[in-house]
Amino acid sequence: MILVTGLSGFTGRHLAERLRARGARVVGLSNSGQGEGEIACDLTDAVAVRNVIAELRPTHVAHLVAISFVGHGNPRAFYDVNLFGTLNLLEALAALPKPPRKILITSSANIYGSPSVEVIDESVCPAPVNHYACSKLAMEHMVHTWFDRLPIVMVRPFNYTGVGQDEKFLIPKIVSHFRRRAPFIELGNLDVSRDFSDVRDVAGIYAALLLDVVGGEGETYNVCSGRAYSLR
Known part of the structure; x- marks a missing residue:
């Protein structure tokens, strides 16, 4: 059985589809518990968390x-x-009589900040510039202390998009404004390039x-297309 936290979220729905297509039984956790x-x-x-994990x-x-x-x-919520x-x-997973065979932890490429190098690989020193990125980098350091106890692989996804993403994110926001024929759209810094x-x-x-x-296990991987797109 595969546990996906955030199963009903943007990424979780797509991951569940992939896993179920392979015959896996998928169960999720969420605050509401109302999703399938x-x-x-x-x-x-x-x-x-400990009680639910012990049962599952x-x-x-x-x-x-x-x-x-x-x-x-x-900011505190991050x-x-x-x-x-x-x-x-x-902590809950480590308390199980038999630990999971593999645990995937998602961090974020946002931890790199705005490095001056052209190619951002896993060796680039993190330089977070907002609370989201700081919380993810703090999480990474904490997760490292569990590498000797649990079979963890960590990923740093760059930007990605698709059907079902919230309109507060860049691509869905642009599409929504275009579909509604909105007369204007407010965006942030456009003088950058992003991997999507x-x-x-x-x-x-x-x-x-x-x-x-x-x-x-014990490794961290960037997840990206390898191609940058100018926002202008």
């Missing part, structure tokens, strides 16, 4: 839950969910790392 195959569980509640005993875990919108209005929520999950992937490709990579790739 979901169980209600607040990741910031350590006791609740997953063989694989994809941890996708995060507050990911950089403009989120409550750390409560992205850092301490992840800690609660890892299709969420279906990202979900495929996550599924492969969980089920196909032998080893990889």
